[in-house]
Amino acid sequence: MRLHSQSFLLARDPTSVPISRRRRRLQGLAKKWGLRLDESSDTALTVITSELVTNAVRHGTGTVLTITVSANLSRRRILVEVYDGSLVLPVPHWADSEDESGRGMALIDRLSLCHGAEHTTCGKCVWAEIAMPPQRVIRQRLILRPRRAARAIARRLGPARKPLTTVRVGSRAGHGRHSSAVTRISSALRPDREHPAQIRDTREALRGS
Structure with a gap:
């Protein structure tokens, strides 16, 4: 099982939102780890990271956000986690067609395999998992x-x-x-949403615990 993880800090400020949208940082991680991302997974990684940071800036507390990106090549998953100092877990809100904002959760739900939030010792963590395409065999x-x-x-x-x-x-x-x-070989299964009972085991594997 090949695991990779990288954390970086951003100020909890509206100016951090466009920074989180920059593909260069995320694509740099993918290149460093030897990941192959197709158009779908690259877009999902960029948009989900941006939306998680946006929600933390708007609804979190503290002066600094911690963003952690982890990859598990054997499971073909990328886990994005955003930590802030607030103890209040996000409440799902689905925007109406006339609303100017509030569509972040809908994007995260559509582009991720699964997502959620949990308390930490210093606040909370909001996370989402993204599917990767089959990786090259070196x-x-x-x-x-x-x-x-x-x-x-x-x-x-x-x-x-x-x-x-x-x-x-x-x-x-x-x-x-x-x-x-x-080794008994079977055809590859397309990544799909997991049953809730499997999500915690999958996230622990992504974190390498």
Whole structure:
């Protein structure tokens, strides 16, 4: 399981909202971690981060916001968390067609796999999970993680190709040890919304706990 996480601070001020919309910072993280984002996931990451920061600026407390972005390559998830000093959890509000604001939660709900809010020791955290497209299989992963590499290759080949059934890992000369792994391959499932009972386990895995 490959996990990445990065936190940065923003002043809780309206000027921080356009800063959070800048793709350069988020795309820089994706490049640093070796993530592949398609148009859909890139847009979702930018818009959701911006909306979470906007809500924290408007309804949070304190002078500083903490934004944490985490990625789990094996689960193909990105978790965005925004922390502020308020103990008041957000109340869902769905804007009418004539309202000039209040559509942030609708955007987050549409673009994320799941989202929520929880109390922390210093205030609250509002979070959302985003789906990533299938990631490239690099040579290092093929050598060090043959089982995962086999599953990743099978997902990319799709159900029309013959499944890869066996991966053998050779031993060093003189040791005489051989290990093999038989992996059952199934077609990749499209990321979709999870049952509420699975959300906490997924977020703990994204955080690496």
